[in-house]
Amino acid sequence: MTQIPILFEDGEALVIDKPAGLPIERPRRGGPALEDHFEELKLGFQRAPVPVHRIDTDTSGCLLLARNPKALKRFAKSFEDRLVEKRYLGVLAGVPEEAEGKIELSLSKISSAEKGWRMIAAKKGKPSITHWRVIAEIRGKALLEFRPETGRTHQIRVHCQAGLGMPLLGDPVYGSGKGAPRTMLHAAALSVPREGKAPIEATAPMPQDFTALGFGDG
Numbered sequence: 001m002t003q004i005p006i007l008f009e010d011g012e013a014l015v016i017d018k019p020a021g022l023p024i025e026r027p028r029r030g031g032p033a034l035e036d037h038f039e040e041l042k043l044g045f046q047r048a049p050v051p052v053h054r055i056d057t058d059t060s061g062c063l064l065l066a067r068n069p070k071a072l073k074r075f076a077k078s079f080e081d082r083l084v085e086k087r088y089l090g091v092l093a094g095v096p097e098e099a100e101g102k103i104e105l106s107l108s109k110i111s112s113a114e115k116g117w118r119m120i121a122a123k124k125g126k127p128s129i130t131h132w133r134v135i136a137e138i139r140g141k142a143l144l145e146f147r148p149e150t151g152r153t154h155q156i157r158v159h160c161q162a163g164l165g166m167p168l169l170g171d172p173v174y175g176s177g178k179g180a181p182r183t184m185l186h187a188a189a190l191s192v193p194r195e196g197k198a199p200i201e202a203t204a205p206m207p208q209d210f211t212a213l214g215f216g217d218g
Contacts, residue, residue, distance in 0.1 A: 004037050007202035012071035013064060014041060014049050015190060015202035020060040020182050020209070024051050034063075041065065053079050053151065058170075061088075061187030061204040078192055079151060085191040088146040088156055089135070089206070091184035091213060093175055094166035095142040100133035103163035107152050118173050119154045121162040128152040130159045136215055141169060141179075143215040145188075156185060186210060 008015035018024075018034065026033040038048035049065035052075040066072035078084050108125030111117040129149040136143040146156050157174050161167040167175025171183040186207055192200040206216060 004034075004041065005204075006041075006043075007062060007204055008200055009043070010200075012067050013075070013192075013200050014043075014067065015200060016041070016063050016065060017204045018055060018060060018063045018187075020058055020186075020207065023057040024054060024063070052076055053084075054153075055187050056154070056157075056183065056185070058183040059185045059187060060207045062086075062190040062202050063187070064190060064192060064200065074194075075192060082149060083193050085189075086148055086151075086187065087189035088148070089186045089188045089210065090144050090146060090156060090160065091169040091180070091210065091215065092142045092144055092160060092164065092166050093169045093171075093179055095137050095140065096134060096144075096164050096166070100131075103130045103132065103159040104128070105159060105163055107155065107158055109153070119152070119158045121158065126150075126152060128155050128159070130156060130163070132159075132164075138214045141213065143210070157183065180209065180213075182209070184210065 005017040006014060007017055022034055024034045026035060041049050045067055047068060049067050050072055052064045052066050052072060055063055066075050105121040105128055106123055106125035107119045107128050108122035109117055110120055131147045133145050134142050135145050148155055157168055157171055161174035169184040170180030189203045
């Protein structure tokens, strides 16, 4: 039995429900990381599984791990070719005027000594697209569903702040960091097509800090 919940398992893939606050790679300052759990996530296999993609440390939910190098290569190509369907849930520090929409922004990375690095909307950046819709509103906050077409760093977080004009609740980089103990973003579902066999499909349950605000995944 592992400490990390497993949402999907077969001979070449695992999808785990990554806890919020657990970084995938060991931080420079040290501390816990997902790699601490690789041994238990072997689940009888000789090789430790390898993360195929990245989600932020604060983000909870679906993370795909490959159990062998060939699978890693195939899955990584599916992400690059935009064949992977991803569904995220996020709590906004506000309520959008529209019920749904599409955000298209070019994103670029900037860095400063005071604030460190972050992503900004910039014409010279890489294109990014996110489809969104409002699922629920409670006390001036909104639960949104996001379906990103691209997978840029911090894409949904920047799209909320720059595209919708309001950040995700608790986001310390693109918002005030107030209202929640973490950036309220959850990788709720993942679907990866495979040639000749059934797709990898996983759904991560709504985290407790979302339900504590009164939101359900409806």
